[in-house]
Amino acid sequence: MIRVDGSSDSQSLIRVRGLNKTYSRGGEKIQVLQGLNLDVDKGDFVAFMGPSGSGKTTLLNLLGGLDVPSAGSITVAGDEITHMSGSKLTQWRARHVGFIFQMYNLIPVLTAYQNVELPLLLTKLSGSDRRKHVETALAVVGLADRMQHYPRQLSGGQEQRVTIARAIVSDPTFLLCDEPTGDLDRKSADEIMALIEELVNRYGKTVLMVTHDPVVAARAHTTLHLEKGLLVEGKGSSPQSVLAGGAA
């Protein structure tokens, strides 16, 4: 169950309270997020939509521990990440977050297998265990027969599948997708969304996704709109605007 009013209990997998993010640009302070609240349960699939500059990617970066908020808290599976040191946050990301980027961001000089293996190099798994995990992840995304291919030898859709395999190989707590279909044609985009849906429905993964595409967003359980730093619930019977600060 996804809530944006800050009324959920503490059992949520992801719990965001009073999240603020302010940037300084040329001496001017720009408030991107203005006291967001968000609760996401395990197995939820939420899409964030909004115009450019509304703070979608900023929110995703904060939820993924890639950036630190100006104020507020983010708690994931009981761990509050907002006050973690840089190195702790890195370790936390390795254990809990799977990233899927718009531009795939694969390492071009590594094969699909080696790209997917990257997160496991940070674990204590043996070589044979790593191999099992990588092969399983690539089988899940339907690329078992492309393991030794380099990114340049794959189509855009296949590259994004490798990215998804890399994101799930270490079995993270949740997946963050930043425009996962933004660089794909409609057919490939459908295939990728079907795969993400399968991860949610079959494997119980929690997915938070940023997209501009309403067709893609429609595949999520819930769509939340970000407008000028405010969260607006956009899917369901009646969209409800929640001024996060006031709702906290």
Next chain:
Amino acid sequence: MKFRKLIFANLFRKKVRLILTVGSFAIALVLFTFLAVVKSAFNRGVELAGADRLIVVDRVGLMNLMPISYADKIAAIPGVKAVTHDHWFGGVYQDEKNFFPQFVIDVENHRKVYPEFVVPDDQWNNYVKDRQGAIAGAKLAERFHWKVGDRIPIKTTLYGGAIWEFNLDGIYHTEKPDGDQGQFWLQWKYFDENVPSVIKSTAGWYILRLDNPDDAVRVAKAIDEKFANSPHETKTETESAFAAYFAKQFGNIEFLILSIGGVVFFTLLLVTGNTMAISVRERTSELGVLKAIGFTDRSVLFLVLAESLAIAFFGGVLGLALAILAIPGISAAVTGLLPPLLLSKPMLLLGLGFAIFVGAASGLLPGIGAMRMRVVNALRRA
């Protein structure tokens, strides 16, 4: 090593750039090694100098000759075990480019003072009996394919330009393999008979061996005091000090070598540092992804440094291999102009250490930059 594939994949990402950078390293290492062996060659006289030997020269300078009568007076000073004397002959063999050191030696005492030069007794005895006899170092004989019994014509550049002929009676070796085996010895008596009268009954310098090396200062002082206020005042010093002084006659070799070495070092540092900086900048987004998926700042620093060190290592090994192949040839080509150039194991290790130090130093700044890179900013460059 789990990151091996990642490091090597990145290393071979731009093959031409890798080849050029490794090539720069290799060439720099050849030059570094060459400079090191030249420096070592000039210092070898100091390194090989006998701790129990003193050299006596005319206080005015090496070109001023001293009376031969000094030999007995020096020998009479307490603490002196043996005395011999040398002259510089200064000739060339067949062609001016075939220059090598020729010493006019005192056959009666030379072996007492220089026991490290080994000549078979039968050859030595033949030499002593033969006024026109000569002995050559093993490397010198090898260079000109001389063998015992050969007639060797030497054109002197100091005594009227005449050609003197010598019979090669023996070949000497040294106890240490890096000892000087490039000398040519002729006999003082034969020399004295044939030089102009102004040079007759003189010695270029005296070499004396001490009973006890601890007496060096006292004996040197006693010799110089003995000849004070005479027409030929002396300057006595240890053989190592003399060798260092002699090396300085070529100019400040050490400063020259250190200057060139410094330029090589900083050029290499800039070339490799620039390569690594470009390499890191090109991969900003990839490094951002690595950090996003859990690579720590230290891991990223390690990856950059490992690449830089790998370039340095491969370039260094290649350069040293080239130096091993090239230096004997260079040494042969400059025989007579420079002391023998010998590449020793410590020098090779020093070269490799130099390469690795440059590799680490050049990777450090780009590595720290990559380490400090904010993930969000790095991903924005995707």
